[in-house]
Amino acid sequence: MSSQATPTLRLSGIGASPGVAVGHAFILDRKRIRTPKLRLADAEVEPERMRMKTAIDLSDRQLAELKDQITRTEGSDHALILEAHRLMLHDPMLVDEVNRLIVEDRINAEWAVRRTARKIKHLFDNIPDEYFRERRSDVDYVADRIIRNLMGQVVDEDVEVPAEAIVVAHDLPPADAAMMARSGRVAGFVTDLGGQTSHTAIVARARETPAVVGAGRASEQISPGDLVAMDGTRGVVLVNPTEDQLALFREEQRRYLESEQLALATKDQPAVSTDGFRIRLNGNMEFLEEIPSLLAHGAEGIGLYRTEFMFLDRKTAPTEEEHYRAYKQVLEAMGGRPVTIRTLDLGGDKVPGKTKHEKEPNPAMGLRAIRYCLSNRELFRVQLRALLRASVHGNLRLMFPLICGVSELREARSELEACRTALGRAGVPVGKRFPVGIMVETPSAATIADRLAQEADFFSIGTNDLIQYSLAIDRQNREVAYLYRPLHLSVLRMLQGIVDAAKAANIPVSMCGEMAGDPLFTLVLLALGFDELSMTSGQIPVVKRMMRRVSRSEAVEMLQGAMELTTAEEIERFVRTEMDRRFGGGQEGLLLPPAHDPEPESV
Secondary structure, X not given: OOOOOOOOEEEEOEEEEOOEEEEEEEEEOOOOOOOOOOEOOHHHHHHHHHHHHHHHHHHHHHHHHHHHHHHHHHOHHHHHHHHHHHHHHOOHHHHHHHHHHHHHOOEOHHXXXXXXXXXXXXXXXXXXXXXXXXXXXXXXXXXXXXXXXXXOOOOOOOOOOOOOEEEEEOOOOHHXXXXXXXXXXXXXXXXXXXXXXXXXXXXXXXXXXXXXXXXXXXXXXXXXXXXXXXXXXXXXXXXXXXXXXXHHHHHHHHHHHHHHHHHHHOOOOOEEOOOOOEEEEEEEEOOHHHHHHHHHOOOOOEEEEEOHHXXXXXXXXXXXXXXXXXXXXXXXXXXXXXXXXXXXXXXXXXXXXOOOOOOOOOHXXXXXXXXXXXXXXXXXXXXXXXXXXHHHHOEEEEEEOOOOOHHHHHXXXXXXXXXXXXXXXXXXXXXXXXXXXXXXXXHHHHHOHHHHOOOOOOEEEOHHHHHHHHHOOOOOOOOOHHHOOOOOHXXXXXXXXXXXHHHHOOOOEEEOOHHHHOHHHHXXXXXXXXXXXXXXXXXXXXXXXXHOOOOXXXXXXXXXXXXXXXXXXXXXXXXXXXXHHHHHHHHHHOOOOOOOOOXXXXX
């Protein structure tokens, strides 16, 4: 029951895993650990270093045991994360700096670990790739484990979660998130930190558990046992809601489940509008273990396979054989369905053994993605050779990220052909020629899309970056995130121009950014004429079902009306009204997400 005597608290975060949940708060407080600060006498320095070494060894053994446990119960996906933590434990960047602080600054190991962790996390802040930026939390997990072991505290304590609990935490270690989600007793997750690619978000989506991450100080503002109603689509959390609010959430939960069941019942039917326009719906993925969920939700292929995870927390770059095995597994698992693999989309600061973590003034616009690969040809060739070898095992499509001009595309394709020739001469089996496309994610690529379309086999629009660069908005910056507007007229015109250029050149055009999976934009994308859309698994059935309930001609008419307006607010209101008219109120079992809440607030 709700607590009418207690004022309702309303929090906003990032909707990381869709679904509505209501339950009582279970506060998991593993993050907060007070770090002692001590000055060392000369005689205490060497014993302190040994104490640090013992704590690292103990942490390593604990992580190895956890990895075995998770592998037995969850498969190897989340175990890879724990293995990355083990590698981080022994990273010279951590160990050497802690020992230096102990010896030179004469401070105790706990304090040295905390200072070093802050320094490493600061480096992650400047990484443009969201997935890798989220790995800041890994630094905290590892540092906390070492510090707890230094202080003799209990680590990996078993957690007994009550049934239908809303687990609230500052952040969740991946092992905790995986084990709790698997228990079936968790109704939802709410965390202070995290983004779409945080471990909590990945685990929650894999387990189809609603989650709101990046909710500010939720773990401080929510008390144990508080009644919590949360919406993992909108990123909204209500603490101690009123009876009326609770009734609305219950109704929303009922409609969401009904909508999901209806959508899943027809997940294998193609996305064809009532007047016959066909759009292929694919899935975005990073780990092999995501494929069963994608297929279960009706994915017709992989529209975006991110390969950056292979570079996560390693001392050395992955070998050609490691690349090859990873791609071969995905291609075989998809059984002939198309698999679009994106080449490395990172800056040099995260490629092991290549740089000294030098900071760039503006890494989002610096040496990253295809630019970095063309500046580090051997690293690029290792990945290209592996892709060529793996192409014999399935339906491969290769995609270069952050292409800004024709010269870059020509250089990248030239490297690919050089690798193909070299493998051929060496007698290494290589598959048939496969489509080679580009991600269109900069205004420069959008502007010359007609020229790029002459030399690319397909386009895939990365809307997350394209919108940021077009509107000059950092959507991670809470001060300006409200200006990130996918329905800004300039964005719509840019999308239309890219699609038109692809159609004129007779090449397929896809979208793999977050905009593709948001049901609010489904009719807009249908009207624009995309051939394919790629999204997370849970979004596929709903978008498919919406596509099948409308004609493209009425979608085109709606878009024309929207583009006669001027401001983003006007266009959003118009599109939402049109979508509500067709799908609002759960008509035909389709539930349109409520309007987004750009700013956190309390009521």
